[in-house]
Amino acid sequence: MSNADVITLPKLLSKLPMVFANLPGIVKGSKYGKLSDTTRPLGLGLAIQTATEMNPNGVALMYQDTQLTYRQFNAWANRIADYLSSIGLKKGDTIAVDIENRPELLATVTGAAKIGVCSALINTSQRGKVLVHSFNLVKPKAAVIGEELVEAINEVRDQLDLASDRFYSFADRDTLEDVGQVADGYKNLAEVIRDCSSENPEQASKIFLNDPLFYIYTSGTTGLPKAVVFNNGRWEKAYGAFGFAAVRLTKDDRMYSTLPFYHATGMVISWASCIAQGAGLVLARKFSASRFWEDVRKYECTAFAYVGELCRYLHEQPAKPNDKDNKVHVIVGNGLRPSIWKEFKARFGIERVVELYASSEGNVAFTNIFNFDNTVGFSPVSYAIVKYDKEKEEPVRGKDGFMIKVGKGEPGLLIGEITDKTPFDGYTDKAKTEKSILRNVFAKGDAYFDTGDMMRDIGFKHAQFVDRLGDTFRWKGENVSTTEVEQILDGANGVVETVVYGVEIPNTNGRAGMAEIRLDTEDFENFDYKGLCAYLQRELPPYAIPVFLRIANHPMETTGTFKHQKNKLKEEKYDLNAHSDPVYVLLPGESCYQRLTPEIQQGIDGGKYRF
Structure with missing residues (x-):
C-alpha cells in the first residue's frame, strides 16, 4: 500500500467544501442509517x-x-x-x-x-x-x-x-x-x-x-x-x-x-x-x-x-x-x-x-461519500478489522482471549458488531446463521458478524478491500461456492476426488475457478473431457464452471483435520513451472477443455485471452 492510499487530515479537510454543499442530503441519509x-x-x-x-x-x-x-x-x-x-x-x-x-x-x-x-x-x-x-x-x-x-x-x-x-x-x-x-x-x-x-x-x-x-x-x-x-x-x-x-x-x-x-x-x-x-x-x-x-x-x-x-x-x-x-x-x-x-x-x-x-447478509457497509480514490469509503456503524491467521483459518486471539485490532495500513478480517441498530438478520438455516457469528470478541457477551472479507484500515473510518476469505471466491461479478462446485464435480463420471479454489489471472477482476481433480484412470489424456464439459454446463451456471483443471495422479494433500490444503494450490495456480501436474483450460469462446501448454499460459498471463 502506498502512502497515497492513507486518508490524512489534510486530505479530509480538502473535501469540506463538497461536504458543506451536500450537507442536507448527507445528514438526511445518515438519519436513515x-x-x-x-x-x-x-x-x-x-x-x-x-x-x-x-x-x-x-x-x-x-x-x-x-x-x-x-x-x-x-x-x-x-x-x-x-x-x-x-x-x-x-x-x-x-x-x-x-x-x-x-x-x-x-x-x-x-x-x-x-x-x-x-x-x-x-x-x-x-x-x-x-x-x-x-x-x-x-x-x-x-x-x-x-x-x-x-x-x-x-x-x-x-x-x-x-x-x-x-x-x-x-x-x-x-x-x-x-x-x-x-x-x-x-x-x-x-x-x-x-x-x-x-x-x-x-x-x-x-x-x-x-x-x-x-x-x-x-x-x-x-x-x-x-x-x-x-x-x-x-x-x-x-x-x-x-x-x-x-x-x-x-x-x-x-x-x-x-x-x-x-x-x-x-x-x-x-x-x-x-x-x-x-x-x-x-x-x-x-x-x-x-x-x-x-x-x-x-x-x-x-x-x-x-x-x-x-x-x-x-x-x-x-x-x-x-x-x-x-x-x-x-x-x-x-x-x-x-x-x-x-x-x-x-x-x-x-x-x-x-x-x-x-x-x-452483512450488517456493516462502507460508502465512498467523500469521493476519495481507491477506497470503499467510510462506515458510520460499529465494526473492527482484526488480525487473522490464514493457516488456521480463524481470527487471532490474545492472551486475554479477545481478538486484536490491526494497525493503520494493516490488512485484517472485517467484522461488524451486532446491535439493535445493526442486526444480523441471518439465513433461512439457523445453524448457518450461528456459524457466521463471532462471540466474546472484545468483551464477554458481545457478538460480531464475520464478513469473511479482508480489509485494510486507511484511517478516519475508511477502508480498502483486500480479499475474500473462506470457501467462496468472486468471478464475473458472482460469488462462487467452492463446496457447491466440488459437489457437482464429484458427481461426474470418472471423477474420484476434487478440491476447488479461486486463482488470479493477471488483469482480471476476482478469481477464476480452478479444480484439482483425481480421476479413476491414469490415462488422463483420453479422459472424456467433452462429457465432463456437457455435464458441468447442465449443472452449473457459466460463471461457476472451473476455468482450469489440474489433474492429480496422487493422493491430495490434507491438513491434520482432513481439510484440503488449498493455500499451496492457490499459490501454484495454473503455473506449469510451479508443479508437474497436467493442467487443462477452458479458454474463452471454447466449448471444452484443452491441455495447457507453455505458449497458452504465456498468452493467458499476457492478456491474449479475454476472460
Missing part, C-alpha cells in the same frame, strides 16, 4: 408511492422502447398487488420470482412489497438441482416466471414444491401494450391483472422495519446457495444512504443499469438511488461493452451502476475520440480496480465514484 423504530411505516412499496407523489409524470423506468412514468409504474404495481391479495397472499408469504432484467421483474417485486409479500429473487442463471434447491428452500406460495426462463423451470418442475395452479408467467414482450401468450401450465399474469385496482393498497402503509422484502441468494461456505433475508428496514437504510447521502441524483437524472437485479447492487443500490429523488432508471437486459456508451447517450443517462468487472470491460474497449461525449457525472458500485480507477475517471469524464462495500 440509524432507523430502529419498528412502528414506522417504510419500505420499497411506500417509497414508490412517495416518488409518484413527488414526480408523477417524471420518467420512472426506461427499457428498450418502453418508457413509464412514476404514475404508470405505480398503477401497474398496484394491480399486481391487488391480484396477489385476491388469491390469498398476505404479509409474510413468499413468491418465487424468476425473470430477467425487464420492467415486469420490478413491477412484480414492487406489487408484492406493497402487501408485505416477500419476493425470492431467483438467480436467472440457475439450472438443475441448484434451481430446485433455491426454489424449495423458501417455500413459495406462488411463482412468477418470465417466458425466457420457462424452459429452465419446466426441466425441474416436477421437483418444485408448489401447486400447479400457482405458476404464473409474463410473455417476453412489453406486456402493458400486449399481454401476449404464455406457455401451457402457466397463468398469464399480465392478463389476469387487467381489471384489478390501480389504487395504492392499504397494506402498503402497514409495512415495518423487520418485515421481509425479498430473499437474495448468496453462495456461502456450505455448498448450495443460501437465501438471505433482506428486510424493508435494511432497504430503507440503503435508500437513505445512497439516495440522499452518497449518489445524490435529482429528478432529472437517469441511471443506466445492466447489473442483474437478483443481486443487491442492482435491485437495491442502483434502483433505490433513483427512487429516493424521483429519478429515472434505465434498465438493460444484459451487459454489452460495445453497446454500453451508445445506450448511455441514447437514453441521456447521467449515472450508471457497476461492478468492477464491468468497468474493466469498458476500459479494455479501444479508445474513441468521443469517450468523454456523455452526460455521466457519477457512478455507483463495487470492485473498481485501483489499477484503473483514476484513468477510468479521466477517460470517460466521470466526476464521482461512489464505491461501496456491502454484502447481502
Whole structure:
C-alpha cells in the first residue's frame, strides 16, 4: 500500500467544501442509517408511492422502447398487488420470482412489497438441482416466471414444491401494450391483472422495519446457495444512504443499469438511488461493452451502476475520440480496480465514484461519500478489522482471549458488531446463521458478524478491500461456492476426488475457478473431457464452471483435520513451472477443455485471452 492510499487530515479537510454543499442530503441519509423504530411505516412499496407523489409524470423506468412514468409504474404495481391479495397472499408469504432484467421483474417485486409479500429473487442463471434447491428452500406460495426462463423451470418442475395452479408467467414482450401468450401450465399474469385496482393498497402503509422484502441468494461456505433475508428496514437504510447521502441524483437524472437485479447492487443500490429523488432508471437486459456508451447517450443517462468487472470491460474497449461525449457525472458500485480507477475517471469524464462495500447478509457497509480514490469509503456503524491467521483459518486471539485490532495500513478480517441498530438478520438455516457469528470478541457477551472479507484500515473510518476469505471466491461479478462446485464435480463420471479454489489471472477482476481433480484412470489424456464439459454446463451456471483443471495422479494433500490444503494450490495456480501436474483450460469462446501448454499460459498471463 502506498502512502497515497492513507486518508490524512489534510486530505479530509480538502473535501469540506463538497461536504458543506451536500450537507442536507448527507445528514438526511445518515438519519436513515440509524432507523430502529419498528412502528414506522417504510419500505420499497411506500417509497414508490412517495416518488409518484413527488414526480408523477417524471420518467420512472426506461427499457428498450418502453418508457413509464412514476404514475404508470405505480398503477401497474398496484394491480399486481391487488391480484396477489385476491388469491390469498398476505404479509409474510413468499413468491418465487424468476425473470430477467425487464420492467415486469420490478413491477412484480414492487406489487408484492406493497402487501408485505416477500419476493425470492431467483438467480436467472440457475439450472438443475441448484434451481430446485433455491426454489424449495423458501417455500413459495406462488411463482412468477418470465417466458425466457420457462424452459429452465419446466426441466425441474416436477421437483418444485408448489401447486400447479400457482405458476404464473409474463410473455417476453412489453406486456402493458400486449399481454401476449404464455406457455401451457402457466397463468398469464399480465392478463389476469387487467381489471384489478390501480389504487395504492392499504397494506402498503402497514409495512415495518423487520418485515421481509425479498430473499437474495448468496453462495456461502456450505455448498448450495443460501437465501438471505433482506428486510424493508435494511432497504430503507440503503435508500437513505445512497439516495440522499452518497449518489445524490435529482429528478432529472437517469441511471443506466445492466447489473442483474437478483443481486443487491442492482435491485437495491442502483434502483433505490433513483427512487429516493424521483429519478429515472434505465434498465438493460444484459451487459454489452460495445453497446454500453451508445445506450448511455441514447437514453441521456447521467449515472450508471457497476461492478468492477464491468468497468474493466469498458476500459479494455479501444479508445474513441468521443469517450468523454456523455452526460455521466457519477457512478455507483463495487470492485473498481485501483489499477484503473483514476484513468477510468479521466477517460470517460466521470466526476464521482461512489464505491461501496456491502454484502447481502452483512450488517456493516462502507460508502465512498467523500469521493476519495481507491477506497470503499467510510462506515458510520460499529465494526473492527482484526488480525487473522490464514493457516488456521480463524481470527487471532490474545492472551486475554479477545481478538486484536490491526494497525493503520494493516490488512485484517472485517467484522461488524451486532446491535439493535445493526442486526444480523441471518439465513433461512439457523445453524448457518450461528456459524457466521463471532462471540466474546472484545468483551464477554458481545457478538460480531464475520464478513469473511479482508480489509485494510486507511484511517478516519475508511477502508480498502483486500480479499475474500473462506470457501467462496468472486468471478464475473458472482460469488462462487467452492463446496457447491466440488459437489457437482464429484458427481461426474470418472471423477474420484476434487478440491476447488479461486486463482488470479493477471488483469482480471476476482478469481477464476480452478479444480484439482483425481480421476479413476491414469490415462488422463483420453479422459472424456467433452462429457465432463456437457455435464458441468447442465449443472452449473457459466460463471461457476472451473476455468482450469489440474489433474492429480496422487493422493491430495490434507491438513491434520482432513481439510484440503488449498493455500499451496492457490499459490501454484495454473503455473506449469510451479508443479508437474497436467493442467487443462477452458479458454474463452471454447466449448471444452484443452491441455495447457507453455505458449497458452504465456498468452493467458499476457492478456491474449479475454476472460
